[in-house]
Amino acid sequence: xxxxxxxxxxxxxxxxxKVFLECVxxxxxxxxFWYRQDPGLGLRLIYFSYDVKMKEKGDIPEGYSVxxxxxxxFSLILESASTNQTSMYLCASSLIGAQMxxxxxxxxxxxxxxx
Amino acid sequence: xxxxxxxPAALSVPEGENLVLNCSFTDSAIYNLQWFRQDPGKGLTSLxxxxxxxxxxxxxxxxxxxxxxSGRSTLYIAASQPGDSATxxxxxxxxxxxxLIFGTGTRLQVFP
Numbered sequence: 001x002x003x004x005x006x007x008x009x010x011x012x013x014x015x016x017x018k019v020f021l022e023c024v025x026x027x028x029x030x031x032x033f034w035y036r037q038d039p040g041l042g043l044r045l046i047y048f049s050y051d052v053k054m055k056e057k058g059d060i061p062e063g064y065s066v067x068x069x070x071x072x073x074f075s076l077i078l079e080s081a082s083t084n085q086t087s088m089y090l091c092a093s094s095l096i097g098a099q100m101x102x103x104x105x106x107x108x109x110x111x112x113x114x115x
Numbered sequence: 116x117x118x119x120x121x122x123p124a125a126l127s128v129p130e131g132e133n134l135v136l137n138c139s140f141t142d143s144a145i146y147n148l149q150w151f152r153q154d155p156g157k158g159l160t161s162l163x164x165x166x167x168x169x170x171x172x173x174x175x176x177x178x179x180x181x182x183x184x185s186g187r188s189t190l191y192i193a194a195s196q197p198g199d200s201a202t203x204x205x206x207x208x209x210x211x212x213x214x215l216i217f218g219t220g221t222r223l224q225v226f227p
Contacts, residue, residue, distance in 0.1 A: 006158075031213050043204075043217040050213070058214070090158055094213055102213055104149060104206070106159040 003027070006091050006107035013114050019078040021110050023091030030096035032074035033104070034058075034066065037088040049074055050096055081114045088112075117142045117209055121218035128225055134192040136221045138205035143183045149215070150179055150190050151204045159204065163190070195225045 007022035025032065034046045035058075045058030047066040055066050063085060067075040074093075078085055088111050094104040118141045128134060138148070147166045151159040163179045165172040165188065172179045178191040192199060202222045206215040 004158075033214070042219045045214055048214055088156075092159075092215075096213060102147065102208065103161060103164045104215055105161060106151070109156070109158040111156065 004091055004093050004105050004107040006089075006110050008110050009108060011110060011112045013078075013081050013112065015082060015114055017078075017081045017114075019081050019112070019114075021076040021078075021089055021091075021112070023074045023076070023093075023107055024072055025074075025093040025105070026072065027093065027105070028071065029093035029105075030071070031094045031102075031104075032068065033092040033094075034064075034074065034076045035090045035092065036060070037090055037109075043090065046076065083114050086112060086114045117145075117207060117216050119205060119207060119216050119218040121203075121205060121221050123221055124219065125222045126224070128195060128223075130196060130225055130227050132195050132225075134195050134223070136190040136192070136203050136223070138188040138190070138218055140186045140188075140207050140216075142210065143186050144210055145183065145207045147208065148179075148181055148188050149206050150177075150188075151206065153202045153204060153220070155201075162203075192223075195223075197225050197227055200224050 004025045032049045035043045037043050048056045049068045065077045091107040092104045120139050122137045149164045150162045163172045165179045165181045176193040181188045202220045204220045206217045
């Protein structure tokens with residue numbers, strides 16, 4: 001089974017802190033994604049990576065950056081955490097190709113609270 | 116721009132009922148459609164991936180259908196159980212990319 005693992009289930013950070021959210025997948029998938037999920041707004045794509053060291057902005061990249069030094073690991077970085085970044089963060093991975101068989105798999109989520 | 120909507124937003128039914136959840140998308144040029152389940156405070160679990168060339172996909176008590184021409188997919192849950200209580204989301208890839216566009220979900224409660 002595909003496994004996508006996020007490093008923390010719950011995090012509490014202070015305003016202004018630099019925050020790292022880590023995600024690891026074990027299925028050699030090229031694509032990795034970071035979404036945030038908020039009530040009433042659904043899932044929104046923050047950043048997307050289709051290869052090592054490659055990244056692409058999603059719909060809401062402001063205040064975030066990402067790092068993908070190895071194929072299996074995709075990190076989301078909050079450079080200076082703010083209270084409006086309190087949210088559920090979800091990592092996903094899939095095979096590349098925009099093809100019929102591309103199935104996405106998600107991690108268990110990280111609930112981040114910024115105080 | 117592709118938009119995905121789900122109706123109803125919430126559903127509460129007694130145990131044993133057969134259910135239909137709906138997903139609509141505006142651009143029929145999709146490669147596939149994926150249904151997910153999300154339990155409160157948890158990540159998404161993939162339920163079914165239905166490819167653009169398929170009309171149906173089945174897994175246990177779940178059956179997903181796809182009608183690309185009308186921009187619709189339905190998730191049929193047979194003989195619902197309290198353990199089916201969760202939010203169900205559908206998603207399609209954005210055109211010519213692997214990025215998923217999600218519906219807002221249907222929150223299902225099955226009571227004993």
